[in-house]
Amino acid sequence: MTGQDRTLDRIRWRCRRGMLELDLVLNAFLARHFETLDAGQLDALRELLECPDPQLLDFVMGHDEPDAPAERDIVALMRAVSTGTASAGATTTA
Amino acid sequence: MAIAKRQFDAIVVGAGGSGMRAALELAQANLRVAVLSKVFPTRSHTVAAQGGVSASLGNDEPDNWHWHMYDTVKGSDYLGDQDAIEFMCRKAVEVVVELEHFGMPFDRLDNGKIYQRPFGGHTSNYGERPVKRACAAADRTGHAMLHTLYQRNVRAHTQFFVEWMALDLIRNQQGDVLGVVALEMETGEVMILQAKATLLATGGAGRIYSASTNAFINTGDGLGMAARAGIPLEDMEFWQFHPTGVAGAGVLITEGVRGEGGFLLNKNGERFMERYAPTVKDLASRDVVSRAMATEIKEGRGAGKDGDYILLKLDHLGAETIDKRLPGIREIAKKFANVDPVTDPIPVVPTCHYQMGGVPTNYSGQVVVPDGSGGEKPVKGLYAAGECACVSVHGANRLGTNSLLDLLVFGKASGETIIADLKADVQSQQELPADAADLPLARLARLDSATSGETVAQVGADMRRSMQLHCGVFRFPDSLGDGVRNMLEIAQRVQHTYIKDKSKVFNTARIEALELDNLVETAMATIISANARTESRGAHDRSDHPDRDDVNWLKHTLWNKEGNRLEYKAVKLKPLTVEGFEPKPRVY
Ligand SMILES: Cc1cc2nc3c(=O)[nH]c(=O)nc-3n(C[C@H](O)[C@H](O)[C@H](O)COP(=O)(O)OP(=O)(O)OC[C@H]3O[C@@H](n4cnc5c(N)ncnc54)[C@H](O)[C@@H]3O)c2cc1C
Numbered sequence: 001m002t003g004q005d006r007t008l009d010r011i012r013w014r015c016r017r018g019m020l021e022l023d024l025v026l027n028a029f030l031a032r033h034f035e036t037l038d039a040g041q042l043d044a045l046r047e048l049l050e051c052p053d054p055q056l057l058d059f060v061m062g063h064d065e066p067d068a069p070a071e072r073d074i075v076a077l078m079r080a081v082s083t084g085t086a087s088a089g090a091t092t093t094a
Numbered sequence: 095m096a097i098a099k100r101q102f103d104a105i106v107v108g109a110g111g112s113g114m115r116a117a118l119e120l121a122q123a124n125l126r127v128a129v130l131s132k133v134f135p136t137r138s139h140t141v142a143a144q145g146g147v148s149a150s151l152g153n154d155e156p157d158n159w160h161w162h163m164y165d166t167v168k169g170s171d172y173l174g175d176q177d178a179i180e181f182m183c184r185k186a187v188e189v190v191v192e193l194e195h196f197g198m199p200f201d202r203l204d205n206g207k208i209y210q211r212p213f214g215g216h217t218s219n220y221g222e223r224p225v226k227r228a229c230a231a232a233d234r235t236g237h238a239m240l241h242t243l244y245q246r247n248v249r250a251h252t253q254f255f256v257e258w259m260a261l262d263l264i265r266n267q268q269g270d271v272l273g274v275v276a277l278e279m280e281t282g283e284v285m286i287l288q289a290k291a292t293l294l295a296t297g298g299a300g301r302i303y304s305a306s307t308n309a310f311i312n313t314g315d316g317l318g319m320a321a322r323a324g325i326p327l328e329d330m331e332f333w334q335f336h337p338t339g340v341a342g343a344g345v346l347i348t349e350g351v352r353g354e355g356g357f358l359l360n361k362n363g364e365r366f367m368e369r370y371a372p373t374v375k376d377l378a379s380r381d382v383v384s385r386a387m388a389t390e391i392k393e394g395r396g397a398g399k400d401g402d403y404i405l406l407k408l409d410h411l412g413a414e415t416i417d418k419r420l421p422g423i424r425e426i427a428k429k430f431a432n433v434d435p436v437t438d439p440i441p442v443v444p445t446c447h448y449q450m451g452g453v454p455t456n457y458s459g460q461v462v463v464p465d466g467s468g469g470e471k472p473v474k475g476l477y478a479a480g481e482c483a484c485v486s487v488h489g490a491n492r493l494g495t496n497s498l499l500d501l502l503v504f505g506k507a508s509g510e511t512i513i514a515d516l517k518a519d520v521q522s523q524q525e526l527p528a529d530a531a532d533l534p535l536a537r538l539a540r541l542d543s544a545t546s547g548e549t550v551a552q553v554g555a556d557m558r559r560s561m562q563l564h565c566g567v568f569r570f571p572d573s574l575g576d577g578v579r580n581m582l583e584i585a586q587r588v589q590h591t592y593i594k595d596k597s598k599v600f601n602t603a604r605i606e607a608l609e610l611d612n613l614v615e616t617a618m619a620t621i622i623s624a625n626a627r628t629e630s631r632g633a634h635d636r637s638d639h640p641d642r643d644d645v646n647w648l649k650h651t652l653w654n655k656e657g658n659r660l661e662y663k664a665v666k667l668k669p670l671t672v673e674g675f676e677p678k679p680r681v682y
Contacts, residue, residue, distance in 0.1 A: 009600035013257070013279060016133055016311055018141035020344055023310045024430060053141045054237050061425055083343060083430050 008034070011042065014049045022053060024083045025060050032081050044070035097275075097531055099286040101523055102128045102253075104512055105273055106293045107260045107316060109135035111236070111501035112480025113295030114243035115189075116459075119509025121250035125516070128287060129247070130258045130276055132311055132605075136240045139297050139309050140501065143236030146228035147193075147498035148216060149186035153207040154226045157218060159183040162227065164220045164675060166496060170489025171632035171642065172677040173329070173650070175666035178457040178485045182496075182503045189502040190229055198242045199231050215493040215682075228495045239498065255287075259605060260315065261534035263292065263323040263476070266527045271475035273526075274319070275534040279605065282598020284538065286531055288523055291475055291512040294320065294453055294461075295505070298481040299616040300333075303446035303566070304558035306344045307336060316482040318612025320453045321619065322533065325463060325473065326652035326661070328484040329451035330616065331624035332633045334492055335567040337383040339445025341403035343430040347423065347442060352376045354419050356408035358387065359439060360395040379682070381567075384444040385635060388568035391443075398441060405439035412436075444567040448492055450633065451619075452484035454652065459483075459508025460515075464652070464661065477512060479504040486650065489665075490632020540589075541607050547592030550607045557584050557610075557617055565621045571638045574625045581614075581621050588614045619653040626660055627651065644677050 012034070015026035037045065048056065048071050058064040059075045066072055104120050106113045109131035120127040131138065150157040162183040167174055194200055194208065201209040210226040218225035231238035247254075257279040264272045264286065273288040299314025300306040317327055338347040352358075357376040360366050370386040371378035378386075387404045396402050408416060408423075413436045416424060427435045456462050459479050460472035480501050487500055564577025588610055593603040629643035630636050649662040667674045 006599050009597075009602065010280075012602055013600050013605070014133075016137075016309075018133070018137045018139045018309050018311070020142065020307060020309045021430070024343055024345070027310075052237060052241075053137060054234050061422075061429070082432060 007042070011046055011049065017053050017056070019053045019057060021057055022060065025078055025081065028081045028083045029078050033077055040070055041074060044068065044074045047071055048074055097284055097286055097535075099288060099526075100128075102126045102287065102289045103516060104128075104291040104293065105130065105287050105289040106295055107274060108138070108295030108297060108480065108482070109254065110138035110295060110297050110480060111140040111239050111243065111498060112505040113293070114240065114247055115502055115505025116293050116295060116479055116509040116512075117252045118243060118246050118250060119506055120512060121247060121252040123513045125513065126253075128253050128255055128289070130255045130260050130274075130287070132257065132259050134256055135244050135254060136237070138240060139312055140236045140240050140498070142309065143239075143498055144230075144233045145213060146211070146230035146235050146495045147190060147239070147502070148213065148227045148493070148495040149190040149229060149499065150183065150227055151187055151190065151208060151210060151229070153203060154210050155218070157225050157227055159186065160672065161218055161220060161225065162186065162216070163669070165216050166487065166493055167675045168221070168678075168680055169215045169491055169493040169496075170487070171491055171680050172489065172644070172648065172675075173332075173486065173631060173665055174489030175457075175486050176669040176674050177666045178487050180669040180672065181457045181507075182487050182499060185503045185507075186499055189499070189506055193239065193242065193502060196242050196246050199238055200229055201231060213494045216495070235498065259608065260296075260319065261537065261608060263319050264288070264526065264530045265323050266524060269473060270524060271323070271473060272524055272530070275531045277608075279600050282601060284531065284535065286526065288526060289475075290516055290523060291477060293459070293508055293512065294476070294478040294482055295480045296482045298449040299613060300446050300449060302558065302561050302613050302617040302620065303333075304555075304562040305339050305341065305443045305445040307339055307346055307445055307447045308344070313609035313613050314482070314616035315609065315612045316453060316478065317619070318615040320461075320478075321615040321655040324654075324656065325461060325476070326454060326654045327451060327616075327619045328454040329486060329490070329623070329651050330619040330653055331627050331651060332450035332490050333446050333620070334448040334450065334633050335384055335444045336447045337380055337387060337444050338406060338442040340427070340431045341398070341441035341443045344445050345426055345430045346445070347406065347426065347440060348420070349380075351406065351408055351420055351423060354408075354415065355411055356406055358383070358442075359397075359405040359407050360390045361397040361401065362395060364395075366390055366395070381635065384567040387444055388566055392570060392573070403441040403443050406442045407439040408435050409437055409439070448497065449481055450484070450486070450488045450490065450492055451623075452482050453478040454650075455479070455483045455485050455504075457485055457504070457507065458511040459504055460511060464663065470663065477508045479508045490634060537608065537611065541591070541593055541604060542596055544590070544592045547590045548587055550591050550593065550603065550610050553584060553587050553591055554606075554610050554613065556587075557581070557614060560584065561617050561621065565624050567635065569624060569634070569636045571636070574621065577621045578625050581618050585614055585618055615655060618655075618658065622658045623651045623653050623660065642680075648677065
């Protein structure tokens with residue numbers, strides 16, 4: 001297993017949150033974008049995941065913006081992703 | 095196989111409100127305490143709690159613990175143990191004030207005292223009128239509580255094992271619990287964590303239902319661990335549902351929507367609540383609305399391609415009213431239901447919210463099991479607190495804001511009991527049995543060696559769907575029977591799951607497979623217990639037995655994993671110092 005894979009797996013687990021809303025958004029975000037994020041985007045995502053849940057929810061719902069432009073771009077992707085009814089009861093991996 | 099071992103005075107499995115409150119007590123007594131958590135402590139599910147924590151502080155109007163006790167006993171539909179309820183309501187003021195001193199940023203009145211607001215089911219003078227009893231920190235009470243307790247624990251040198259998953263309890267021949275076997279996600283390594291006291295504080299298991307307000311981490315790990323170790327689970331048929339969660343997502347739609355004039359439709363566009371509650375219609379109480387929705391779906395009038403949801407219509411209110419009176423609803427509906435309620439109805443279903451049952455404990459936090467002669471005895475070395483425990487203060491139905499209170503009171507009490515128990519019994523660590531880690535290692539070995547089988551996602555989805563369909567908010571006898579048969583099959587299937595990714599480091603697939611084992615134990619306990627209880631009480635609502643039956647069913651269920659055996663124990667109707675509240679019809 002490569003170092004890079006390890007990082008990805010750790011990030012994937014840290015998308016497990018205490019709030020359902022975030023689980024749903026992050027789960028859909030991972031499914032849609034995770035494979036194609038570049039190193040800079042992964043760094044920004046990792047930083048965002050350090051935020052407390054209510055802060056992250058404020059970002060995702062558009063009540064607040066992160067300061068760093070790279071994080072803002074990731075948040076924009078999270079806002080655009082559709083959680084829909086497709087994620088019914090799903091867990092993080094298919 | 096030799097695996098690494100570490101020793102502590104006490105292990106706390108879970109870093110939510112209950113686990114961290116207990117850990118603080120232990121660390122302050124200078125015990126060596128290890129706290130395990132699957133996620134960073136402040137990301138525990140307690141973070142989602144918004145409404146508040148109850149305590150009869152009487153800051154704004156008269157209130158007292160005995161009124162709180164009455165409300166809680168009545169709310170529990172008389173299944174709550176009155177000794178534990180008295181204990182909790184009396185301790186409420188102390189633990190909330192203590193939390194304030196720890197630095198919890200409660201909202202305040204002009205005079206500086208903690209601000210309090212009314213909350214459903216909490217009344218003054220034994221049901222006379224609503225009382226202001228809920229203390230909150232804006233809409234972030236749970237977050238503030240976790241943050242405050244975490245800071246205090248760091249100061250007290252609690253040792254956290256973050257991103258560690260406890261797999262199974264270690265029990266010796268005498269039945270004493272000697273610690274846990276746990277998995278470190280970072281390395282994938284398994285370790286024995288030995289201790290004189292082990293506290294389960296793993297939270298609820300709401301993910302057994304496909305419609306759930308619970309975060310994905312709520313997989314009932316403590317329940318699974320207890321069940322596999324031969325400890326019964328109590329009152330698992332009682333789950334609290336909320337009538338309007340977004341179908342397929344679970345995110346709550348506030349009852350305010352119906353308060354503002356929104357109403358429910360079936361697939362024919364019929365406003366069906368007119369049939370069930372001709373006067374109040376969509377404003378009937380939670381249980382009446384949930385039952386009507388479940389009946390419509392059961393009788394084939396649900397909307398959607400699978401006919402499995404109800405439509406919540408509010409477009410007639412107009413964009414302006416919706417934006418002004420129901421802030422946030424439009425965003426939630428757009429984000430989680432893919433509809434704009436200004437033009438389209440929101441698909442909703444009754445959604446699982448809270449688990450009243452759990453690992454049986456007394457009000458000191460000791461896990462208790464039948465002693466074989468009609469009484470009960472503590473399991474030496476094992477304690478439980480929070481949503482995973484059944485004390486039982488919530489009985490058949492929990493009052494809002496009583497859960498956060500439960501975390502504080504019984505988190506603290508279990509910490510105090512552990513301290514006292516360790517003082518009374520100063521022996522060193524007991525010898526570990528030779529097979530201490532065999533069970534979890536076998537579970538892991540099976541997953542690592544399986545070359546084919548069903549996916550965890552498939553078996554999990556089938557379990558959730560079956561539970562939702564057969565053991566949801568309103569229960570039908572024929573359907574319960576089908577559900578039992580289904581779950582027996584699923585319990586077989588879960589032993590043959592297969593994961594493709596065999597890596598060790600942060601292997602989410604492996605973790606989810608292990609979690610599914612725990613969910614299945616919980617679901618099984620739930621449906622077996624529900625099928626047997628032929629009455630309606632609190633959250634357990636049966637179409638064929640619509641009334642409470644105190645003659646036959648004023649008793650707690652105990653489900654045993656082995657053979658799905660049920661036994662029952664008496665409800666403690668005698669409080670500690672006051673007269674008990676006699677069972678009466680529960681009308682509000
Ligand atoms: C949306 C929502 C709103 C709510 N609002 C309120 C409210 O306003 N007032 C109120 O009183 N109640 C409320 N509740 C209920 C209340 O929040 C919960 O009952 C309570 O927070 C549970 O706390 P806990 O300490 O038992 O567990 P949790 O906070 O769920 O913590 C469980 C901990 O156990 C850990 N864990 C689990 N399994 C393992 C394992 N195998 N190994 C290691 N660690 C493990 C987790 O990582 C976590 O740290 C609400 C519930 C929901 C869903």
